Amino acid sequence: MIRLLRPLTRAVTYTRWLHLLVGGLVVLAAATVHGVESAAARDWLVITLLPIPLVAAAALVPAMRRAEGLQARLMLFPGAHAPEARAGDEGDAPGISVAPSASWRDRGRTAVWLVVRLQLGWGLGVASVQLIGYALALLGTTDESPDGDGLLLPRPGPAAWNALLLPLPLISLSVLVVVAGGLAAAAARGLLGPSPTERLAALEERTEQLLERNRIARELHDSIGHALTVAVVQAGAARAAADADFTDRALEAIEETGRDALEDLERVLRVLREDAEPAHRRPTLAAADRLLESARTVGATVDAAVSGPVDDLPGPVSREGYRMLQEALTNVLRHAGPVPVRVRVAVADSLLTIDVRNALPRQAAPTGRGGSGLRGIRERAVLLGGRASTGPADGEWRVHAELPLR
Template sequence: MVRILLPFGRAVTYTRWLHLFVAAVLPAVLMYVDDLWMYLSPLLLALAGLVPAMRAVEGFQARLLLTGQRPEGDGREIVVAPSATWADRGRTVVWLQARLLVGCLVALLTVQLPLTTDSLVAGARGVPPDEGALAVLSGQHWWYGVLAPLPLVLLAAVVVGAGALVTGLARLLLGPSPAERLAALEERTERLLERNRIARELHDSIGHALTVAVVQAGAARAAGDPGFTDRALAAVEDTGRTALEDLERVLGVLREAGPPVRARPTLADADRLLESARSSGARLDMEVTGPLETVPGPVSREGYRILQEALTNVLRHAGAVPVRVRVEVARGSLGLRIRNPLPAAARPPDRGSGLRGIRERAALLGGHARTGPDAGDWQVHVVLPLS
């Protein structure tokens, strides 16, 4: 019983009823002008459906009254956009005809079924029935009173059923076309990719800064040398400032408040990465082969982040060890090779999001990455195509 009455506790049931009633306004108004104009209502609506803006108007009404969604929400069910193709116009025309038919039927029953109940009650009392009722009853019978609630129950079923029917038709006829569904899917995919990229940016930048800070703080405490402590604090300050700039830039992108605070770093800015690692105790040997300035911006930016993550792993898992960095630009590709000894007590960085992020960055650019032990060393080898 509760489930049967549940729809009548929802506002959308009544807004759907209103939506159907509105559909009967046009023929009702035209009927007062001339009966012929009333019969021309379907033709007038068909011509209106060919106007591109009509789809947006109907979508706005349907989304607000039939589904209860905000009109400015996404268009996965009902779109609020003008017709872009003749197929969209055709579906709009069919929708207007279906809404007119169902709406007129519901409006008629909304008026006639309560009148029928009134006639049944009047018949049970022996009062002459209203001539405008759908069913004219004769005679006085007590059982008319028993049947009196049935038209109202039927009206309730009509309201709920017609509301569900017209909502299904709206999703079918005013929903996104295949091209619009594809565009929406591509947009959602782009948003997901952007979120993943931002997550990797934050992981690489903040993770590197925290690793440098931890290593420098530990080394300064162990050294007990005021001069070394000053240098360590300067390195922590510089790395932290860089991380804050990256964080502010990423948050600016998330807020969409304007252009980024600063451009994303590229391999041309690798010196500060190397200096940060050297100040943390790593002994770096870097060699660059080929014209680094010819590397396209996206490739160079991702290469910087890969190098940053690789050096962060060295400091985190191996500590102050010699590190060989080779950057090679040749034969249409960018090669990055980071190699360092892996002490016996060190835990190989075979898990976590850092190495996965390196592989994902390489794969997104059509390249590949190999990470793992190699002849007693730990090696990160990445090849990225330049085109």
């Protein structure tokens, strides 16, 4: 019993009722113009159908879809029942669009919605008046004769037991309001919901957001991870060496690496704050010497060779190549320490090749799958139409990437 009465305790039931009644006022206005007192049954049929072409024509205005969408969100899905906020109360709805009509299909769906709201609201309004009037008649609060009260249901006699019938019209009205509100909500989801074009645009926007978040996460991982790895290795080496000159050099390297990391962090934060920043401000392979020198200051022996027109690389390729080289060197320092590293960067035959090799660490044999950093290298390569591999090769740990320049 409580479950059956639960819809009557929700505000959404009454806001939907009001929304439909307001939509049915158009028919009432047509009835007023025609003349209600002298209207016969056939006239009422004409009055009911007369506003349909008018509301259908109103749907041709693109802004009408936005107006109806906003009303539907506020009145049919208020509060916790809103498509964006509810958690399954009303089923999985696609939501209500508040964009203007962008096609004739949208205009047609809006026209159908306006007609549905008009007829459903008018029918609910007539039923509400009849049932409320019948309830008042059962209570004996009206002195009008049965012939002039306008009630379609037969009016009971003046017997005292008529009050016992009072729950019947009230229950009927409650059920009718709940059912009509549910039908209106279902119709709104189907007719005012996003069109396939809007869904595709929203999906593309969501995909772009996810790709941007993923890129920012990789930027932070590569830049900050590299700086922290260098700082940790330098600090540990300085403590183990117990040499004042070495400690000074280590602190200087930590300071420089930290300063670079702060610049990268500030740049990423500007992106998160949606400040416009040109992509060319991101580091490129032209600054690869900075990475190599950073690895050398930690104690690693870096055998590096750069060949080809690295400075003329396309911006996206050069920027992503810098991050891939940075992550490869960070991976060496993090897992193998200051060991000899062989770095080869070559540009030839419309292809950028990055190859980083180092001795395998003794304590554990890598699996070849790597963590998020190595996975990020492979993801960057795939996004640029290239390929990358990471793992043991010929007794060494190898990171190899090939990026097409076109």
